[in-house]
Amino acid sequence: MIRFLIRAFKEIFSNLFLNAVTVVTIAFSVLIVSAFLLFFVNVEAMVSAWIEDIRIMAYLRQDVSGDDISEIQFKIEAIEGVKAVRFVSREEAMEEFRTQLKHQASLIQHLKENPLPDAFEIQVSPEFQIWDKTETIAIKINALLPIEDVEYGQQWLERFTSIFKLFELAGYALAGLFFMASVFFVSNTIRLALYSRRDEIEIMQLVGASDGFITGPMYFKGMFQGLLGGAVGLSVLFSAFSLISSNIGQMFSEVKVCFLPVNLQIGIVVVSMMTGWLGCYLSLRRFLKS
Amino acid sequence: MIRFLIRAFKEIFSNLFLNAVTVVTIAFSVLIVSAFLLFFVNVEAMVSAWIEDIRIMAYLRQDVSGDDISEIQFKIEAIEGVKAVRFVSREEAMEEFRTQLKHQASLIQHLKENPLPDAFEIQVSPEFQIWDKTETIAIKINALLPIEDVEYGQQWLERFTSIFKLFELAGYALAGLFFMASVFFVSNTIRLALYSRRDEIEIMQLVGASDGFITGPMYFKGMFQGLLGGAVGLSVLFSAFSLISSNIGQMFSEVKVCFLPVNLQIGIVVVSMMTGWLGCYLSLRRFLKS
Amino acid sequence: MTEFDDTPEAKPSDDAIAPLIRLFHVYKRYGAKTALADISVDIAEKEFVFISGHSGAGKSTLLKMTYLGEPVSQGQVVVDGLNLARLSRDRIPLLRRKFGIIFQDYKLIPTRTVYDNIALVVEAVGTRGNLIDKRVKSLLRSVGMEDRQKSYPPGLSGGEQQRVAVARAMAGNPKIILADEPTGSLDHDAAEMIFDLLKKFHAHGATVIIATHDTELIRNTGGRVIILKQGCVETDTVIPKLR
């Protein structure tokens, strides 16, 4: 065991140039994937927070009484995808309207009677904040008898959520591409680095070393490089992030960015180690066979 | 010359595995950078088109006459960053307002007199559509005497443009990172592939081959691989793009995506060739010296 | 005890029939080229055998057949009870450890020191950690290379590399020594030293097979000589010691 570790560390220090190159490659790959994830996760979080403001307004008929109101509220709350329902009386609505209007406020200055209807303001769960799902909810609400009309900014929402959906789609596709490419780069670099050592492996086989004896230290090295590269990549990202986000904090006080969740960080390092192993496996399989 | 080409092509076909690996690496790198650019360029274009809808409304005092109006319009048009100015008469405003209101339309049904002011609708040039610049314009307009008030959705615009600015910033940073990483991956892969041939280079030097004789075919190969890899990467991206965008065309009729501009495509291929050359240069410099 | 006669008392009685190495109608083809054709040779335990022949006659190839350096194209090879045709991949190291091989091109690992090149074998055969160092050093001393242990093979002269290769071949205390042109890069004195070493190993019970075109060496030593010609056995005979 001690001899194994000695050999593994000789392995690591024997060709510092190739090993450094491999670690840098891994670090860069991890950086690519995780930087994109960071970017994507933050944009998504921001936009989601923003979309959350979207409400469905359901206007009641003029003749609906107090008891019916709570019954309807109950029914609406039961609809799938509805997160919260708030009753907005016609008086409240008038007040809101008055504050909303600015230059047109003079229009309603002299009104004697309140012509606005009672209404429900309905909040939609995040996973239903896609245009067609929101629409489904709206239709269901509209089907309730005492509801006169439903309003949910169709135009705007449709456009925005479709763009956002596209954005998400493209983001996932890109993340997938980056991940694949990274695995390729890393395993390939390790493979090329080992390629120049196929003679050495052949010689070791000829003098009677078992496959495990030959490859053990190499696998160890591959995984160690994966660990190191992953850690370096994440550290660089974190440093860059800290630097930038403190500046952001000053420039854009409203924007709140956050780093990748710890689970994801651990996942990235683990995948990076596995890729180190994979690179070894791919090349060693070739060399050992031949 | 013919002999040079023969040697260059022998060079290319002599170690198909290593050469294929290199081309795939280049293709992947090009894919990463260009896919991200494609993503970014499209999102940016969409959001920009969207922001373009932003208008500054400048409300006139009640007592401003026709001659003054054209004078003021002239002054506003002279302000830096103003793209277009449209006069909106109080009658037009009333009409617009009426269509905007839906459930509250009853409010203004019985109005005898139009209480709305005349106004200018001001379009801002794209490069001024950042919150602070828009604000500057608004303040300038507000300073004009006959203007009573200026409205430009401060809150919303501030928030949105700051996010967008951040998005752009992060996008550029990522693109830079991806570009650097790609150059590193490509030059490094070529370097590692040549690494296993340092003995060959040494032997050629020992038998009296000049540096140009040795490296000429290798540079040729490096650039050829860059060309090929770049072309493959862009082709794959274009195929994926065509596939996806035709689907998008059906799903999101409003969204218009476009591929990278031809200039950029050519630029990418050229950079990819230069990187191929660079990879050769970096490793050959080492091997030739020693 | 004479060293080059295969005296009966040197063999345990139950092994008397089965030779240590048996090649039975072995062919080796590289594409269209036939390197070995219908070779049948038995080599008993503790024999000391020369294989000779012109350049390209098949000497190195014949040796390769015994340690699976290349697969046999046709025929059977049995080494120490192992039928090589039926040997599973993971038992190949076991086979190889029966051999100590001095390769014609040495096959030292250029990126490891002389010490590590030898320690590798010492370790691979399962020597206890604290004994490795002692063993490596004594091996290097026996070939006169103890002061070069930290050198890398490319920094050694041709003859020095060959001596390291000899030391490595002996590192695993193998049953069989295969020596492919073991003294080709050595001057007379060094060659004698290496040759004495091989004879000492033989005296300790190892089987030694030497491929060489150095007819003088063979004539001076005497013993069994297998002469190959274009991939076939031309003669397989015992010649007397000259001096």
Added chain:
Amino acid sequence: MTEFDDTPEAKPSDDAIAPLIRLFHVYKRYGAKTALADISVDIAEKEFVFISGHSGAGKSTLLKMTYLGEPVSQGQVVVDGLNLARLSRDRIPLLRRKFGIIFQDYKLIPTRTVYDNIALVVEAVGTRGNLIDKRVKSLLRSVGMEDRQKSYPPGLSGGEQQRVAVARAMAGNPKIILADEPTGSLDHDAAEMIFDLLKKFHAHGATVIIATHDTELIRNTGGRVIILKQGCVETDTVIPKLR
């Protein structure tokens, strides 16, 4: 014309003073190890010189000094009017083309065919395209390897590789042939053939320097012999031809 006497009429009169190769108090150190110490040797044009000595004496290192295989640590080397200390990097190929070198470890490119290994040199010295093929084939014929031109070096026997190395050394029609143990891997017949080839080259006006520990070969041939011992010149003398 006797081949191994440096007869005056073989030299142009104006070159009479300047030797083709002059080593002047040359030292070569590898770290603490001194491989060559204070070597002063002149070799005239068209000489045929043996360099001998024990393994590790410095034979290969001495040859390396002449073609800048390694930089000199101290002292001066002049080859055909070029002072190696003042040779700029881009003129090294010019120097190397004066030499045809048979390396002790052959240094064939393993990933190129035998044909390409030789064509490379033929082409590098600037042979016209349509003559390359003819030249390569005639070279291979002269070492008896014409039927192996499509093989790769790892697929050749040791002796075959050595013969290819000899053919390559002659490919550029060099002024000087450096042969480092050129017959070490060859049987007697093949060695004789290669040796005859070297003598033929010499007869055509080349300077030939052979590093070898094969004392028999030297004794059989006779001529100038420089014997090295631990990096110093022990003797530099002309011995008579034996037979």
